[in-house]
Amino acid sequence: MAEIELRQVAKKFGDLWAVKPMDLTIYDGEFVALLGPSGCGKTTTLRMISGLEAVTEGRIFINGKDVTWLSASQRDIAFVFQFFALYPQMTVRQNIAFPLESQGMKRAEINQRVAEVVKLLEIGHLLQRKPPALSGGDKQRVALARSLVRKPACFLMDEPLGALDAEFREVMRAEIKRLHLAQHATTVYVTHDQVEAMAMGDRIVVMSAAEVQQIGTPAQVYHDPANLFVANFIGSPGMNLVPGKYVGDEVHLRGGSVYPTPPAWRPTLAARWQRDDVIVGFRPEAAQVSETGAIRGMVYASDLHGSYTMLHVSLNGELRPNGNGEDTIVHIRARRDVHYVIGSLVRFDLNPEMVRFFDPESEKAIAKEVRG
């Protein structure tokens, strides 16, 4: 069991920052998902934790011990590679036993340990085969078995499901989660799939452009995104972000609607009186369609989902995006049993609990002041 601590860890390739200085503490037994778009430095971060990549700056601690300059083999970590990295010349059995044999473990104990993980992952029928003859899912199971068998202090997984097809990802996702719950080993899990991160992570580290954007529980990054990037990146579709002007206790939204701010936010927004521009953010489910709703727009498209309808609403009342960045289409959830005609007018209110405000300049969320 292990606690991993990163202090101002950074990596530069030549002049390029692959990872800008970041701080992160991963607690014992925690499952942390490293989430971000392609090229944002997730893999590099994971490789630095593992010791496969040397840090440019900063220090790494595992269980309080400075491991910054220890090699991967000295860190007691397991790494599951995106493309499995099984040893092609060895049978599945030999692959799984390899880390144990490397430690010089006794044959009887090796056999017992291998038997344990083989049972756990249900791969008994594959033992005599070689990796090239396995399907993607089976390769993934074997790769997991090879990393589990050593009972390492922590697991690092680099998009372990990235090479699998959609159907199988779901199965393996559940399997990894189950293994984590059974073993309670500290796990860092890299993915660019936010659904995966939300479903699996105890906490999510959202990265973009080599920088950590936010660290928080799935609920936190979903409901309280730290900035516009996280708001947009998490959720599908992402959070609706509508620019507007703050006037009195109202926000004049782009497109013409006037949105009265929730009373709880007024002191906070008033404190920013010298700045009147603001971005209003809300999730699709924060919208409540009603005849008297403050925000109005025109139905631009509507998608039927099993239990609800997702309405695309054009706030500036135009049915075409006008291409100059002035149009504002928001997504709102509506009841599935009401039929919305495209081009018809729709009005909605926002659940005051679920509205967020962002500073357009810094792109950061505005924190609500709590006044006693």
Next chain:
Amino acid sequence: MTTSEAVAGGEPLRIKARRQINDRAIQQLFIMPTLVLLILWNVFPLFYSLFLSFTQYSHSGKAPPVWIGTGNFDALLNDPKIWAAFAVTGRYALLSVLSQTLIGFGLALLLRAKFKANGLLTTLILIPMMLSPVIVGMFWRLIFNPLMGIFNYMIGFWNPTTAPIWLKDHALISVVIVDVWMWSPFVMLLCLSGLKAIPDYIYEAAEIDRASPWRQFWRITLPHVAPLLLLAVLFRTIEAFKAFDLVMGLTGGGPGNVTETVSVALYRMVFQGQARTGMASALAYVVLIVIIAVSNVYIWYLNKMKEA
């Protein structure tokens, strides 16, 4: 005239027919010369020499071949000089192939590392392989020369009167040294391509799995390179059994018959005084059979390795 008709395109059907004939004709035109050459230079001599091996015949005499059944083979297998030649060939093949394999593989392991002059160094090392064996033999004779050759100085013998006379005292070893010098790069080249094909992540996985460098070599590097290494060994073994040009260039089979490989014995049998063409054909077939046998052992092993 006909072409202009075709271009005019009055009769598409006829054009099509003619084009089909042309295609086939072109195909045959390409194949025929090769086929003719192959038959003249390979197939005919192959069968003619097989016929000769069962006859008493001398190409320098006027007498036609006389069928003597397996007489030539009986004589060969009872001739201690031929057995000696096979023993020399075997020793030579074993020593040179073993050394080449070790040195070539070693060089490949060194050159796999990424460093600045890597490409240049690889090219330089490959040069001996590209030279003509006869020329190599000639200049190594100079290098081995006890009076002015550089070899003795390089290995530390500064006094020509006490230094070994390589081509006389250690003639077979000398030929092995030159062959190794010339052909280790070939083994290296094959091994290098095998090594470069091993993806980095396999080693990263082994590092994560805490395998020592020694273990990584035995369990990952060697199994990956083994098929290519075996192929290199196969090629070099066949070549070693046919060793001729280098030996002729260096020692001519001497002193005495110390470096008389089977091929050299064969050459002497035909072209140095005796002109026993029938007997030599028989010997050539014995060599062929030995080489096929040895190759099959390797190939069987190679296949087994692929299955496993």
